[in-house]
Amino acid sequence: MSTSAPIAHSFTPTGVGRARLGRIETPHGSVETPEFMPVGTQATVKALTPGDLRDADTQMILGNAYHLNLRPTAERIARLGGLHRFMAWDGPILTDSGGFQVFSLADLRHVDDDGATFTSHLDGSTHRLTPERAMEIQALLGSDIAMAFDQLVDPALPRAEVAEAMERTHRWAERSLAARGRPDQAVFGIIQGGIDPELRRASTAAIAALPFDGIAVGGLSVGESKVEMSATLDVVADALAEDPRPRYLMGVGSPADFFAAVEHGIDLFDCVLPTRVARTGQVWTDAGRLNLRNARFQDDSGPIDPSCACETCRNHSRAYLAHLFRGRELLAYRLATLHNVTWTLALLRRLRASLADGTFDVLRASVDLAFAHR
Numbered sequence: 621m622s623t624s625a626p627i628a629h630s631f632t633p634t635g636v637g638r639a640r641l642g643r644i645e646t647p648h649g650s651v652e653t654p655e656f657m658p659v660g661t662q663a664t665v666k667a668l669t670p671g672d673l674r675d676a677d678t679q680m681i682l683g684n685a686y687h688l689n690l691r692p693t694a695e696r697i698a699r700l701g702g703l704h705r706f707m708a709w710d711g712p713i714l715t716d717s718g719g720f721q722v723f724s725l726a727d728l729r730h731v732d733d734d735g736a737t738f739t740s741h742l743d744g745s746t747h748r749l750t751p752e753r754a755m756e757i758q759a760l761l762g763s764d765i766a767m768a769f770d771q772l773v774d775p776a777l778p779r780a781e782v783a784e785a786m787e788r789t790h791r792w793a794e795r796s797l798a799a800r801g802r803p804d805q806a807v808f809g810i811i812q813g814g815i816d817p818e819l820r821r822a823s824t825a826a827i828a829a830l831p832f833d834g835i836a837v838g839g840l841s842v843g844e845s846k847v848e849m850s851a852t853l854d855v856v857a858d859a860l861a862e863d864p865r866p867r868y869l870m871g872v873g874s875p876a877d878f879f880a881a882v883e884h885g886i887d888l889f890d891c892v893l894p895t896r897v898a899r900t901g902q903v904w905t906d907a908g909r910l911n912l913r914n915a916r917f918q919d920d921s922g923p924i925d926p927s928c929a930c931e932t933c934r935n936h937s938r939a940y941l942a943h944l945f946r947g948r949e950l951l952a953y954r955l956a957t958l959h960n961v962t963w964t965l966a967l968l969r970r971l972r973a974s975l976a977d978g979t980f981d982v983l984r985a986s987v988d989l990a991f992a993h994r
């Protein structure tokens with residue numbers, strides 16, 4: 621790895637759309653791409669230990685500057701040795717800057733050119749995030765990849781408002797870069813611009829012109845249609861052209877979304893979906909979604925997915941999981957989450973293999989079929 625760059629990225633085109641197979645080397649290890657990152661918002665992927673994450677072959681997880689700075693605070697985590705040591709995860713970590721949480725969680729937010737003031741959803745206290753503070757928080761956390769601070773808006777807002785937030789995001793991108801806090805931390809810029817092709821093109825050009833270590837696509841998966849998302853990814857991919865940096869699609873998604881993102885040249889994505897739905901009893905399998913609360917599983921002695929190698933599938937029946945969920949037993953959350961993370965990351969491994977051996981369309985069709993009709 622170069623001594624001047626915190627991460628190194630290499631990839632080869634695959635001939636499948638714009639899909640590429642690659643590797644990102646970070647200070648805490650390498651990540652084979654395309655890859656899905658489980659979300660560990662509060663310094664924990666809910667219900668799983670770091671050992672569980674290792675068993676699931678997790679390569680990189682996501683943490684969240686907004687949440688971690690409200691509690692326990694970035695300064696406290698820094699005093700305790702940084703986020704890797706705090707949560708006992710020694711693999712790569714990407715932290716989000718807080719732009720999305722200010723948009724989706726914060727009450728009484730006020731955004732001006734300097735930053736965003738908001739009321740904590742935890743205790744009503746007032747906080748302010750600026751590009752400089754968002755970068756300082758992420759430097760204190762010590763993640764391998766930090767995100768620039770951006771302003772996300774509802775893409776359904778009038779074009780002038782989407783454009784204003786996009787322009788502000790570009791100014792904040794420059795300030796985020798100027799405020800980068802440590803040489804061993806990569807910084808990714810975030811493209812905004814809603815679903816307007818002209819704005820997306822302009823935003824892609826503006827962010828790609830800056831010396832970021834990677835490029836993220838933000839502002840999607842917030843209510844637009846699949847067609848709109850795909851069209852927007854086309855615009856971004858065209859505008860990025862041969863740009864060699866890693867590409868990260870924020871907040872996506874479902875098994876079908878993975879294939880669409882990869883086909884558009886995306887290398888990384890994250891989403892709370894597999895872990896969130898697991899805690900409601902929904903598990904993902906090669907046969908599609910199963911709801912373990914369904915009465916038909918109470919006498920089903922088979923594993924969640926016979927092809928899955930996770931601890932849950934090796935040892936426990938659907939009937940046992942159905943019983944645990946009915947009793948709201950705590951173990952239900954761990955076993956279901958461990959399965960969904962393991963299955964999802966195994967799907968990404970199969971996806972990477974399919975790009976290498978020319979069976980991408982076959983795998984995609986089987987996943988689309990399994991997840992379409994249930």
Ligand SMILES: [Zn+2]
Nearest residue numbers: 928930933959
């Ligand atoms: Zn399993």
